[in-house]
Amino acid sequence: MSAYTSKIGKGYVLSSTLISTAMILLILAVLFVNSYGAIIEVGWKLFTLKWNPPDARFGILSMLYGSLVVTFLSLSIAVPVGVFTAVFTAEILPSKYRIYVKSSLELLAGIPSIIYGLIGVAFFSVWIGELFSLQSGRTIFTAAVLLSIMILPTIITLCDDAIHNVPRKYREAARGLGLYKYEVILSSILPIAKTDITGTVLLALGRSLGETMAVMLVIGSIDKMPQPFYNFLVPGQTVTSKLGREIAESAFGSLHFSVMMFMGIVLVIIVLSLTFVAQRYFKTGRLYE
């Protein structure tokens, strides 16, 4: 009897492991099979600028550019702000308040992205439109600002962990040399915490690239490169906003659909490589929640 339950038990844990490990392979396979048509029929012309499905022009470069620009801008706002705030919470704030700050940051990090999208539609796009007197406030810059606010709690809390985890002895040794607080932080603590902070930045990068809802609502959805390419106060398009807007419109099995799948797989490959590189930076195998 006992040997029998033992076998059933082992069968159960083995099969559940197979299911959870096979899932990612299945997703990648499905994406690849469906983007095969695009690779065969459109080929290298996928990496051109013009997007016009009725005309059979399937250039995805402006979407990729949009994704990279939005991500880069959002990180260049959120990372400096996040690191300075984390220095404050970990080094300057008295430690009895730390638990409150940490718990509220974790709660803030859990706000669903669609709600950021709503806030972006109701406030940020209006403000940015008025501030720069634009026709429409739905621009690449709006999406970047919104994303930077969205990833800020995550960056603060992970950087705070990174700084907090630096062993006490380094602080004490540096203080013992008569260094001021800023010298302790800049020359002793931040260099030690650097690997974990880099990991955090890479994770934030992956999250920004993969974010759909908040971006989709405020970016304006125009499939063009901005003119000139550094003008971020114009509507744009990212890979995710494109997928979110057009998947339902493109007929399943068509070339249009297949090109969309190709964009999806490019996105997945970029995000997954970032995630894996990031994981190597963290000493503990921390899962990005």
Added chain:
Amino acid sequence: MLLSDILKLEDFMNRKWINKFFLLICWFVTVVSALTLIFLLTVIVFNGAQAINLDFLLTRSRDFGAEGGIFYQIIGSILLITGASLISFPIALGTAIFKSEYLKNNFLQRLSSILVYGLNGIPSIIFGIFGLIFFVHFLETGISWLVGAVILAIMIIPTIVLAAYQSINSIPKIYRDSALALGLNRWQVILKVVLPQGISGAITGLLIGAARAIGETAPIMFIATAFSGVEMPGSLFEPVTALPTHILALAQHATDSQALKNAWGTSLVLIILVFVFSVSALFTRIKLRSVSQR
């Protein structure tokens, strides 16, 4: 060594003033980010509270959501999250047990970690597309809430596996050894020693995962939800309406003030649900820590 070297601030400022300046920047940046985050919460709570009343929570939506309440949206979200939990929990718990108790090969151990945690890195919209192709078109299920629940379940499996695995791994080896010495076989050790600890870890993971899954829009918007006119699903293969997709539909009519008001109300309800899950996760985590330290 780092910033001070590049800027050479020492040349024109003494160290005491640089220190003050640095602390001032830290304070300033913290105040800015705190105000931004407080602004977010205030906007949601303030605007949401004006829209919410008992009527809003208990009536069905009319006129594409611009009128009426969100009763069926709440039901739909709860259905989705319950389904996702029921599907993901046993699979994730089994995976965690197999990884910690059976899988001794180092290579397979690492491979399985990469595969499971890699799943966590996949952008949420990709899950939606995968569900659309694989379930809706390939398996021909049609747009149904069951597919939505399955996709959300796949999304949160890695979170639960990690939480369960960590708590199982924190069981001291001597517990297992003592149980084996008492004559229990491997599966009995799992049932009596590993499982109790594993389940509480998995519950923490499930709550964290549920907090994330209930707010997700992108995975379910193509495959599980219809925007309006849907009430209680009569079977497993019918669409529902859910809170996040309802906000999406309303946000697209942001010029209509009544629709916007309802969107804020829906957001507040959604955030309260998310917070209920994450606060319970915080509590189970604290409780769990005290158990394993005993």
